[in-house]
Amino acid sequence: MKIGTTLLELMIATVILLIILGAIFAILISANDAFTTGTINNDLARDALLTINNLTDNIPECDIRNPSTYTTSLEIVVPVSNATAAYWSDAGAINWGAVNPNNNIGITGAYIKYYFEQYAGPPNEPAGTLNESDNPGTDWNRDRDVNDSFLFGKMVEVIIDPASAPVTKSHRVLCHNVLLTNPAGGDIDNDGSNDPIFTTIGVDNTININLWLGGKLGAQQIPVIVNERTRIMLLNPPKDDN
Numbered sequence: 001m002k003i004g005t006t007l008l009e010l011m012i013a014t015v016i017l018l019i020i021l022g023a024i025f026a027i028l029i030s031a032n033d034a035f036t037t038g039t040i041n042n043d044l045a046r047d048a049l050l051t052i053n054n055l056t057d058n059i060p061e062c063d064i065r066n067p068s069t070y071t072t073s074l075e076i077v078v079p080v081s082n083a084t085a086a087y088w089s090d091a092g093a094i095n096w097g098a099v100n101p102n103n104n105i106g107i108t109g110a111y112i113k114y115y116f117e118q119y120a121g122p123p124n125e126p127a128g129t130l131n132e133s134d135n136p137g138t139d140w141n142r143d144r145d146v147n148d149s150f151l152f153g154k155m156v157e158v159i160i161d162p163a164s165a166p167v168t169k170s171h172r173v174l175c176h177n178v179l180l181t182n183p184a185g186g187d188i189d190n191d192g193s194n195d196p197i198f199t200t201i202g203v204d205n206t207i208n209i210n211l212w213l214g215g216k217l218g219a220q221q222i223p224v225i226v227n228e229r230t231r232i233m234l235l236n237p238p239k240d241d242n
């Protein structure tokens with residue numbers, strides 16, 4: 001009868017233990033990746049929905065200055081309910097729309113412009129383009145190739161005064177991590193139809209908002225892309241003669 005273990009048995013046991021530990025570690029890493037991807041997905045989807053919410057605050061009662069089928073900018077005029085008193089201060093006259101951020105008073109004849117602004121690149125901003133080829137094997141838009149490029153930037157709101165100048169301090173970023181395939185809003189997912197941020201449909205009196213957000217986020221730099229869209233029915237007929 002043998003008592004104890006031989007050196008060979010000890011070595012075999014050690015190898016088996018290492019294999020088991022390696023497998024557990026691999027599972028933990030992949031679970032962490034999945035968790036990170038899920039979290040980033042939720043963050044981007046939340047940002048897109050909040051931005052759409054922000055946009056829909058002002059849009060339903062507006063006139064559109066730049067009606068067009070496909071566009072990455074939208075210029076709207078919202079009737080100013082009070083051009084003399086500050087935001088909230090006048091009972092029953094909340095100033096929606098083109099409100100001067102310096103004194104909170106509505107500006108008659110001004111308009112709000114929403115537009116896509118490409119990132120300027122390092123050192124202050126991310127690179128203004130995202131390439132699938134920079135992440136070999138990563139098909140962000142899931143069209144079965146890895147050779148797409150996207151413009152990368154932010155949705156911005158600015159108030160333009162009646163003299164066509166931006167109002168000081170009115171430049172506001174509504175949303176980061178926005179993707180486009182070209183400045184006119186090309187076909188991001190390669191399904192044959194364009195994906196502009198804004199589509200105005202005069203006949204139906206509606207605006208479609210279509211936001212694609214993406215990014216290499218987290219320590220693992222996992223590429224994630226999300227799409228949120230909505231359709232807004234305008235309460236006033238859009239006009240192009242403001």
Ligand SMILES: [Ca+2]
Pocket residue numbers: 132138139140141142143144145146147148
């Ligand atoms: Ca692709």
Ligand SMILES: [Ca+2]
Pocket residue numbers: 143145147148190
């Ligand atoms: Ca492609």
Ligand SMILES: [Ca+2]
Pocket residue numbers: 187188189190191192193194195
């Ligand atoms: Ca498309």
